[in-house]
Structure formats: structure tokens, C-alpha cells
Amino acid sequence: MSADANNNKPGSVEEPKSKETPKFDLAKENPRCAEWMDDCIKRLNSLYKDTSINICGVMSGHEIIAIIRLVENIFMEESNLCEAEAPIKVVGDIHAQYQDLNRLFDLIGRVPEEKLMFLGDYVDRGPQGIEVVVLLFCLKIRYRDRIFLLRGNHETPSVNKIYGFYVECQYKYGVGLWWDFQACFNRIPMAGLISKKVLCMHGGLSPELVNLDTIRNIPRPCEPLDRGLLIDLLWSDPTNKGEGWFHSIRGISYMFGKGVVEQACKSLDIDLIIRAHQVVQDGYEMMTGRRLITVFSVPNYCAQFTNAAAVVCLNANLQISFQQMLPPALPDSCKAKAAPAIAVDLNLEAARADKETIKPFAKEGSKEGGKS
Numbered sequence: 001m002s003a004d005a006n007n008n009k010p011g012s013v014e015e016p017k018s019k020e021t022p023k024f025d026l027a028k029e030n031p032r033c034a035e036w037m038d039d040c041i042k043r044l045n046s047l048y049k050d051t052s053i054n055i056c057g058v059m060s061g062h063e064i065i066a067i068i069r070l071v072e073n074i075f076m077e078e079s080n081l082c083e084a085e086a087p088i089k090v091v092g093d094i095h096a097q098y099q100d101l102n103r104l105f106d107l108i109g110r111v112p113e114e115k116l117m118f119l120g121d122y123v124d125r126g127p128q129g130i131e132v133v134v135l136l137f138c139l140k141i142r143y144r145d146r147i148f149l150l151r152g153n154h155e156t157p158s159v160n161k162i163y164g165f166y167v168e169c170q171y172k173y174g175v176g177l178w179w180d181f182q183a184c185f186n187r188i189p190m191a192g193l194i195s196k197k198v199l200c201m202h203g204g205l206s207p208e209l210v211n212l213d214t215i216r217n218i219p220r221p222c223e224p225l226d227r228g229l230l231i232d233l234l235w236s237d238p239t240n241k242g243e244g245w246f247h248s249i250r251g252i253s254y255m256f257g258k259g260v261v262e263q264a265c266k267s268l269d270i271d272l273i274i275r276a277h278q279v280v281q282d283g284y285e286m287m288t289g290r291r292l293i294t295v296f297s298v299p300n301y302c303a304q305f306t307n308a309a310a311v312v313c314l315n316a317n318l319q320i321s322f323q324q325m326l327p328p329a330l331p332d333s334c335k336a337k338a339a340p341a342i343a344v345d346l347n348l349e350a351a352r353a354d355k356e357t358i359k360p361f362a363k364e365g366s367k368e369g370g371k372s
């Protein structure tokens with residue numbers, strides 16, 4: 001409990017509670033399982049910087065199924081609005097770029113020393129989706145209160161059937177494993193809440209999101225179909241172009257403007273939204289009146305873009321900073337084109353202006369009304 005309740009002026013941002021959640025230690029609860037996970041993590045780490053072998057060389061399909069069964073139980077024990085406390089680092093799309101995920105860990109630190117929240121899109125597009133998702137699952141089983149995994153739109157069967165993961169499962173282990181992954185993906189939490197004040201999801205807001213219990217009450221397992229809250233959380237995009245809701249050029253879900261974000265911050269009692277889902281040139285981008293950050297966490301997305309990767313760091317007071325990983329030079333044979341700053345947003349100037357005035361949210365909360 002925080003002892004300085006008197007210091008909280010009306011309208012100011014509440015200090016994060018220093019209440020320590022009891023640490024879950026798998027090595028104490030189940031030493032054999034901890035030992036097994038340590039061994040899995042070690043084997044998976046051996047695939048970093050060695051692309052001459054893939055996961056098939058270090059892990060059987062049966063072992064992966066056992067890992068899936070364990071991790072889906074942990075997901076079900078968490079809320080569909082998965083809660084974590086700052087300090088924490090928030091990680092965006094990975095898209096099967098296993099080598100880049102490990103390079104990112106070299107930069108930002110590893111679990112359990114760092115606490116991390118991932119915003120989904122682990123699979124598809126890149127070559128090592130199984131490696132990415134199984135490593136993250138093993139870390140979740142081993143250190144469940146140091147790593148939080150949210151669901152992305154690519155963790156749905158209709159999407160990862162088409163964009164690479166199905167074929168990857170098929171040639172590495174057989175299609176049976178693909179089905180096991182889908183059952184597990186249907187149990188991954190749909191959104192996250194950091195220190196009660198920072199709402200995280202893969203895509204964005206939804207017209208159906210009237211309060212945070214709306215997310216908590218989504219029953220699982222769940223499969224997002226074609227419209228509604230589940231689809232919006234995984235698919236919607238912010239825009240600097242307007243205030244309200246707009247049709248999306250993706251042909252699914254919506255785009256939402258600054259007014260929607262401001263209204264959501266008020267009605268949901270949050271300070272900030274962090275989401276992923278779009279390639280941004282610097283790996284992060286502030287939008288919609290500095291109340292929303294897009295984060296993308298692998299460089300050279302699909303070897304088609306020249307984007308940098310980044311993660312959002314929130315300290316114990318919810319002050320924001322970024323860690324950025326620049327793209328390695330592409331081989332000459334790869335034709336690279338620059339990513340638009342926000343793939344679907346034409347108002348680049350507003351986006352840049354936002355980024356140049358990044359300030360800690362925690363201190364600014366009370367006087368936000370006078371700005372913009």
C-alpha cells in the first residue's frame with residue numbers, strides 16, 4: 001500500500017502501489033518442470049546464430065505439445081485482461097524473426113531479469129515462428145510473473161493458415177501441431193493492463209469497449225471471427241487524421257482518431273495505450289495526442305522494410321523511454337524500400353510533432369486539458 005495518499009491531488013496520476021505480488025517460483029513449486037524448462041530454453045537458445053539447424057533438431061513434436069498444454073493452463077489462470085506492474089518493457093510484433101528476437105534480448109535484457117509484455121504477432125511472415133512461440137511459451141512456464149503474452153491477429157487460424165505458420169508447421173512437424181497451436185492461441189489473453197493505467201493490446205480500441213470488465217468478461221477459449229470486440233482489439237488502427245471512428249483500409253475493423261483515444265482514457269481511467277500491429281520506421285511512434293504508442297519490435301520487417309525495432313520501457317512511475325535496435329545492413333541482393341512512418345496514416349507531420357515532444361505521462365496527466 002502506498003503511504004502517501006495525502007499527496008495525491010485530485011486529478012493527478014496516482015503513484016503505483018508498491019504492493020509486491022508474491023513471486024511464483026517454479027523451481028520451488030515443481031523442480032522437475034523447472035529443470036525441464038531450463039533445458040528447453042537452453043536448447044532453443046542454441047538455435048541463435050546457428051541457422052544450419054532448426055527447432056526439429058532440438059525438440060520433438062511431442063515435447064512441443066506438452067509445452068502447449070502447460071502454457072495454455074497458465075493463460076487460463078490469467079485474466080483475459082492480463083494485469084502486470086511496472087517497471088516493465090513492452091514488445092511489439094516479432095513475426096517469426098527468431099534471430100532478431102534474440103538480438104533484441106541481447107539489447108533489452110532477458111527474462112527473468114527484465115519483466116516483459118509481448119503484444120502478439122509471434123508467428124507468420126518470417127521463417128522461425130515455431131521457434132519464437134515455443135521459446136516464449138517456455139519462458140512463460142518457467143517465469144510466469146516476469147513475462148506476459150498477449151494475442152495478435154496472427155494468432156488466429158484464419159490468418160496464420162495463410163501467412164506462413166501453417167506451412168511452417170507442415171514441413172517441420174506436420175499439420176497436427178498446427179491445430180494444437182490454434183487451441184492454445186484461443187486461450188491467450190486479449191489485452192493487458194500495466195499498473196492499472198496503461199492499456200495494452202495488439203490492434204486497438206473498439207466501439208464495444210465501454211469498460212475494462214468488457215475485456216475481463218470475454219469467455220475463453222475464444223476465436224475472433226469477422227467483427228466485434230475481439231476483432232477490434234486485434235485489428236483496429238489509430239489515425240492522426242480525425243477524431244472519431246472510420247472505416248479501415250484493411251477491410252476489417254476500424255480506424256480511430258484522437259477524440260476516441262481521449263474519450264477512452266477518461267472512461268477507462270487510463271493514461272496511455274500501447275499497441276503494435278503496424279510497421280513504424282523507428283520501431284515506435286507516438287500518435288493521437290501522445291496518448292497512444294505504436295511499437296514494432298523486429299528490424300527489416302520481412303526483409304522488405306528498412307525499419308528499426310524498438311521496445312517501450314515503463315519505469316516504476318510509468319515514465320516512458322524507448323530502446324531501439326537499428327536494422328543490420330541488408331545484403332545487396334535484397335531490394336529494400338522505406339516503410340511509411342505509419343503505413344496507413346497520411347498525417348506524418350502530426351505524428352512527427354508528437355514524437356518530438358515525448359514527455360513523461362505520469363507528471364503530465366493533470367494538465368493535459370490545457371494542451372493540444
Ligand SMILES: [Mn+2]
Pocket residue numbers: 121152153154202276277278
Ligand atoms: Mn498484426
